Amino acid sequence: MTPIEYLKLQAKNLFRDFKTKTPVFDEVLGDYLYEYNPKYFDIDRIVVEHDLDEEDFSLMNAQHIIALMVGFRKWTELVKASDAELELAKLLFDNQHKIYIDDWHDYIADAEDMNGTAFDPESRLEIFKQVFVDVDGHDSVFEDYRLNKRTG
Numbered sequence: 600m601t602p603i604e605y606l607k608l609q610a611k612n613l614f615r616d617f618k619t620k621t622p623v624f625d626e627v628l629g630d631y632l633y634e635y636n637p638k639y640f641d642i643d644r645i646v647v648e649h650d651l652d653e654e655d656f657s658l659m660n661a662q663h664i665i666a667l668m669v670g671f672r673k674w675t676e677l678v679k680a681s682d683a684e685l686e687l688a689k690l691l692f693d694n695q696h697k698i699y700i701d702d703w704h705d706y707i708a709d710a711e712d713m714n715g716t717a718f719d720p721e722s723r724l725e726i727f728k729q730v731f732v733d734v735d736g737h738d739s740v741f742e743d744y745r746l747n748k749r750t751g
Contacts, residue, residue: 606685616638670703
């Protein structure tokens with residue numbers, strides 16, 4: 600499966616999880632809230648952190664959230680990315696328990712600053728593999744958005 604196919608599958612899984620919502624009346628608020636029965640993602644966390652409209656969530660919204668999780672501002676940027684950028688995006692998704700996306704951006708920016716250069720996508724991919732994929736012991740302080748390490 601190509602990285603883009605893999606990320607599309609994750610967007611579909613996120614959308615499937617979102618569709619498990621059921622309205623539940625909250626006596627304290629005097630209003631209905633949604634509860635989810637997800638299989639793949641921590642939907643409650645995603646709804647809160649991304650300020651999602653629970654009344655109007657589509658597959659396109661799910662794609663946008665996946666794009667944000669792997670360092671892109673929009674899904675359309677992700678689908679136009681180079682092979683190296685897409686491979687890095689997949690690795691970022693698969694290793695989010697090791698490093699949060701914002702921490703990766705800070706890490707690579709610091710490395711570029713220390714080396715006085717801007718790394719190309721292939722170099723960023725190689726750095727990520729060497730520092731985070733091939734090395735155990737990393738543990739992000741931010742929780743993983745996935746319920747299980749494998750959501751494919």
